[in-house]
Amino acid sequence: MVANVAAAEWSGERGEAWRDSMGPLEAMLAPVNMPLIEALDLDAPYRIADIGCGGGETSIALARNAYPGSAVEGFDISPALIDAAKAKEAYGQVPIHFNVADAEQPLGDTALFDRLTSRFGIMFFPNQETAFSNLANWLKPGGRFAFAVWGPAPDNPWMSSIRDVLKDHIVIPTPEPGAPGPFRYADADEFGSLLQSSGFSDVKSQSWKEQLSLGGGLAADAAADFALSAFSIGQLLNQSDQLTAQAARLDLASLFSEHVTDGDVRMDAHVHIVTGTRAAI
Numbered sequence: 001m002v003a004n005v006a007a008a009e010w011s012g013e014r015g016e017a018w019r020d021s022m023g024p025l026e027a028m029l030a031p032v033n034m035p036l037i038e039a040l041d042l043d044a045p046y047r048i049a050d051i052g053c054g055g056g057e058t059s060i061a062l063a064r065n066a067y068p069g070s071a072v073e074g075f076d077i078s079p080a081l082i083d084a085a086k087a088k089e090a091y092g093q094v095p096i097h098f099n100v101a102d103a104e105q106p107l108g109d110t111a112l113f114d115r116l117t118s119r120f121g122i123m124f125f126p127n128q129e130t131a132f133s134n135l136a137n138w139l140k141p142g143g144r145f146a147f148a149v150w151g152p153a154p155d156n157p158w159m160s161s162i163r164d165v166l167k168d169h170i171v172i173p174t175p176e177p178g179a180p181g182p183f184r185y186a187d188a189d190e191f192g193s194l195l196q197s198s199g200f201s202d203v204k205s206q207s208w209k210e211q212l213s214l215g216g217g218l219a220a221d222a223a224a225d226f227a228l229s230a231f232s233i234g235q236l237l238n239q240s241d242q243l244t245a246q247a248a249r250l251d252l253a254s255l256f257s258e259h260v261t262d263g264d265v266r267m268d269a270h271v272h273i274v275t276g277t278r279a280a281i
């Protein structure tokens with residue numbers, strides 16, 4: 001068994017860093033909500049689980065768009081993010097519960113949910129086979145899932161360009177292939193095979209290709225500040241001297257300034273919306 005290092009990071013500092021930039025992160029990722037929710041076929045009152053729900057923005061969108069009588073449960077390993085989700089104004093106004101939980105661990109009762117979803121919350125499991133087999137057991141036989149994961153890095157310059165700029169200034173470790181991280185499931189076919197072997201069936205993937213607004217609508221300078229504080233790659237600059245950090249930030253703002261539309265930095269994004277079922281018994 002691999003030590004749950006990534007999960008430990010998210011339950012601590014990484015979760016707190018996501019919380020500290022939560023408003024602009026959630027505004028940036030909001031366009032992914034409706035394609036994901038539509039892929040779930042919410043055609044009856046369902047129990048719906050949102051895995052790695054973070055600050056709960058997708059869970060709230062689910063509760064607002066679900067069939068009347070539905071209930072949503074958000075699960076996240078970060079206590080800081082679950083507290084932030086519970087502090088949202090919408091919490092208490094829609095049928096929703098938020099829980100601190102590690103998706104690699106059994107829930108206790110199994111087969112609880114009619115629908116299972118996640119917006120970018122399932123790419124960080126150190127023991128991915130354990131985690132997805134476990135999640136398949138959270139779903140009732142015949143139940144449906146829809147997961148959003150990032151497509152290949154070159155199709156997501158809003159993220160990969162940050163690495164490209166920083167590597168001219170500091171040494172950036174090359175991620176191990178298949179290691180937990182945002183591009184782990186960039187190959188949709190490989191991800192589909194993992195899901196099939198974990199107990200899911202009828203797995204299909206569709207591409208969502210649109211532009212995302214960095215930080216939900218920021219000019220180039222502010223977008224550079226946002227990217228360097230919100231994404232873990234930006235933390236690497238904290239270990240460099242001030243002149244290096246300033247030069248990298250200026251280069252990033254300059255690159256972002258080439259992608260401004262109507263005052264906002266907007267860049268291409270590619271998301272796989274991966275759907276399927278748990279086979280009916």
Ligand SMILES: C[S@@+](CC[C@H](N)C(=O)[O-])C[C@H]1O[C@@H](n2cnc3c(N)ncnc32)[C@H](O)[C@@H]1O
Pocket residue numbers: 006007010011015018026029051052053054055056057058075076077078081101102103104118119120121122124125
């Ligand atoms: C990239 S963030 C996405 C958050 C949220 N879904 C969103 O789109 O705003 C990844 C989330 O997955 C959560 N996470 C990572 N490993 C987890 C695990 N083993 N169990 C539950 N949540 C986990 C993190 O704490 C974090 O909130």
